[in-house]
Amino acid sequence: MSLFSKKNKEIFLGPLSKNNPVIVQVLGICSALAVTAKLEPALVMSLSVTAVLAFANVIISLLRNTIPNRIRIIVQLVVVAALVIIVDQVLKAFAYDVSKQLSVFVGLIITNCILMGRLEAFALGNGPWESFLDGVGNGIGYSIILIIVAFFRELLGSGTLFGFQVVPQFLYDMGYQNNGLMILPPMALITVGCIIWFQRARNKDLQEK
């Protein structure tokens, strides 16, 4: 079987749109709401989740024939928790400012439903390479949504992108105001809702009868 067979492409590309973990499976919503007030933390969070998901998938996939069935959830949790702690430590050492902004949310990757969902549903039954693709694909699918949401929230809520002022001063002089509501979690949920609406309007087969 080739590394990039049709099936593998489907594994990788599916989660980006038609099988997106956030907007189709509606997993990992809490972190999508919490870290998307600014683009920078959203981007770092995306990278962290993608890395943890890909490696956890590979490790569980390698171990899948040895894991005792009765403690498989615990084994998955331990692997995820260990990876998350490593990511947290690395961020503290090399991206201190961002790790301060993300604070507890890096630790909360452990509770992200996408991780357990993918490990349980995919990695336990597939080989390491497929699992890796699946992890990266789902990670990117999650990242896309986070970054879209963070883009709108930072632009409309703070008038900046990646911390740089993009809304020009003369607009403020004319009476434009940043929308404080965009910074609060409810608007993140509404933004995610809008993305889901847009996605389902374009893909009729995703609509429930």
Next chain:
Amino acid sequence: MNRQSNAYTVIYAAVMVVVVAAVLAFTALSLKPQQEKNVAIDKKVQILKSANIAATAADADELYAKYITESFVVNDKGEVLSGVDAFNVNVEAEFKQPDADRQMPVYVASIDGATKFILPVRGAGLWGPIWGYVSLDDDKNTVYGAFFGHKGETPGLGAEIEKDFFTSQFKGKHLFKNGEFKSVAVMKVGQTALNGEDQVDAISGGTITSQGVDAMLKHSLKPYSAFLTSKK
């Protein structure tokens, strides 16, 4: 081999825990020096910012060495304690102690020939701890600048305490009125502070955090009164 047996399960779990513990211990130990360096640099950036010096992680060490001439630890009687390194004092723990037992750091900066005193402050906001540094002119009364940080205040509301528009209000305010410690009050726009102290405007929508800053300044700076009124 029976992978569903109790013995296999127990051994599997035990081995897994040992392996994971070893990996994590190794990671934590090998990254620790770098992390401690980051924390120290971050602290220097905060101290410098309170004295209106824009420092970044890259030039913090250099600027700190250039501007901060001296640091020492005082108690609530204004006496300088010897043998304690001010930079390594655990301010959070010290400020929970009764006034008489506190070891309170003071950083002395020399900026363009003028002496500034920088004092740490600690308190609680809405969601978690808030902290900061307040710099004073050499009369030990007039505020020269302030820096505030927070663990997790609401972005756009309480978190605004770290923004310039808020901290710059403190410049020129006085901690003492007629020789008595009053602190600087953080008040809702239009309200007047009760005890005649100087006041700055609180942040709309960040009421609890603003009140936290108000309380933090009062509680953290009051024990410094003896030091601040001494002639040294």
